[in-house]
Amino acid sequence: MNASRHRSMLLAVTGTALALSLTACQDGSGTKSSSAAAPSAPAASSPAATGTSDVTDATGSEASAGSTGASTGSSGATGKQAAASTPVCTAADVRVTAARQDGPPYTRIVLTAKNTTRHSCRLTGFPHIQFVESHKQDVAAVAKSKPAAPVVLTAGAPAYALVKLSNGGTDENNEPVSAFAVMLEDDSTVITVTAPGGEGIAVDPAKALTGYWTPELRNGADDF
Structure with a gap:
């Protein structure tokens, strides 16, 4: 009777250990799956995208300033061209x-x-x-x-x-x-x-x- 109870308890402990082992294996497999999916998440690239946006904005701003300068220069050139295109005064004028x-x-x-x-x-x-x-x-x-x-x-x-x-x-x-x-x-x-x-x-x-x-x-x- 004692031997039979002892065997039953041993089997129960063994079954429990096996169940825990299987559960642990399944949890590890799930963790691996979750880890493999992480690189595809876009969250990690978000700061880089923001930095690129800042650089782009700065570049755009500098380009805009350059354009303004070029526009001013061309405006000055246009003024000279307009003066040059004005007819020369004659004695009749x-x-x-x-x-x-x-x-x-x-x-x-x-x-x-x-x-x-x-x-x-x-x-x-x-x-x-x-x-x-x-x-x-x-x-x-x-x-x-x-x-x-x-x-x-x-x-x-x-x-x-x-x-x-x-x-x-x-x-x-x-x-x-x-x-x-x-x-x-x-x-x-x-x-x-x-x-x-x-x-x-x-x-x-x-x-x-x-x-x-x-x-x-x-x-x-x-x-x-």
Whole structure:
């Protein structure tokens, strides 16, 4: 009886151990299956995707800034192209007058070219001036007075050119001038300009100089 009970208990313990062993095997197999499925889960790649998005955004931002710069550059280029496409002023487009620039002995005058049309025009270069019949060469131009940008005159707008007549000395070969000739760049039409003052002006053709046309007279660039 005791031997039979002992055998029964042994069998029960053995069965229990076998059942636990089988359960453990099944749990291990399930764990393996779960572990094998883990690499396919997208959660691990999520931070990398966010980082890529940040880099992309930064790159996009830099590209956008670059585009803006390029756009600004092209806008500046477009402005220059627009100025270059503006028709050049002719003698028929402007009225040229002269006024004294300083006091006695009046060594300088200022030429004003005013656009008298209803459209814009571009005033290029400098005035080609001949003061006296005995001196047929154009008055020399001062390079430092050349403006950096094209001079575009809208309707009614003026441009200026400073002109030196002489050094103001008593031993100069001055000649009295009551009117003189001016021509615009690329236009052979002669514009007759009346000299300022009732008695005209005194000019030494060998000392005379002219500045370029500019929207306004500038200290330094137009001092000569």
